[in-house]
Amino acid sequence: MSSWKRDIASGLVVLLPLGILLFVLNYLYERVIALPLISSLDFIGLGVPESLVPLARIIVALVLIITLILAVGYLMRTTAGRLFESALDGAINRMPGLRVVYNATKLAVETALSGTDDLQEPVRLETWPGVRMTAFKTGKKTQDGRVVLFLPTAPNITTGYVIEVEADRIEETNEKVEEALTRVLSAGFAESAHQIPVEEENPARTSATTVTTDTAGDGATTDTEVK
Incomplete structure (x- = not known):
């Protein structure tokens, strides 16, 4: 691979994930501050400076979301919560299109939250x-x-x-x-040598060339190998 192609690939590896992350964060920010409960609050009337209204909306939204997550998590530890989850799974699994997205998302979240502790x-x-x-x-x-x-x-x-x-x-x-x-x-494409202990399949090759020279000027020749 030529140097400019390698530079482009390296730049994309750094900037593309960062750009996607910023795009997702911006999308989530816009959706959160547009929630009906958040957008309807009169923060200025509550004494919040106008420049801090977006930050106040985010804080209130995060508090509500975290409270909801904790409440549902506590409910799932009870018998009623487990019955509710079972009924919800059964209802969604009867929907041909939605069940694929629901089960894939649920499995991905469970795997991400469980981390790598279970892998010894x-x-x-x-x-x-x-x-x-x-x-x-x-x-x-x-x-x-x-x-x-x-x-x-x-x-x-x-x-x-x-x-x-x-x-x-x-x-x-x-x-x-x-x-x-x-x-x-990475499907085997990770190139960090200190993380992935593998060797390149096609290492750089050196070629040898034999050059014949007349160093003494008397017709005698000497073969020199140049790499």
């Missing part, structure tokens, strides 16, 4: 002769002593396979969970 250690597993795949120990074992692993798909780690393998088939990687997840989430 990344390992490599030879699934086919000569083919290795990244998996994670779950800290569980079967009754016959097999190790239970989670084998995620790339780049979507919310799906995958729960497999049971013999301990001697597992290869330790000495990687951190975050390093292995970065490789899976």
Whole structure:
């Protein structure tokens, strides 16, 4: 890859995620301050300076949202809350189009909030002769002593396979969970050498050229190899 293409790619890697993040934050800001309950409040009449009205709207909206989340979270710990969640899941799962979006979103949120604490250690597993795949120990074992692993798909780690393998088939990687997840989430394209311990497939090659010279001027020649 030429240098200008590499520079463009590196610039996009930095600026594109930042631009998307700013776009999402701006969209959320506009939606939050436009909520009926927030937009109808007379902050100026309450003594809030006009320059601080947008900030006051955000603070009030965040307080209401956090209060709602805590209230629903507390409700989910009760029997009534679990029954409500079960009834809601059942109702939405009967809707062909919405159930896909609902279940995917719910699974993504559960995976994001649970973090990587449940993934004990990344390992490599030879699934086919000569083919290795990244998996994670779950800290569980079967009754016959097999190790239970989670084998995620790339780049979507919310799906995958729960497999049971013999301990001697597992290869330790000495990687951190975050390093292995970065490789899976990037579909193998992550280029940070200190995070992803892989080597380039096509290293730079050097060519050797033999040059014949007459150094003494007497017709005798000397072969010199130039790299």
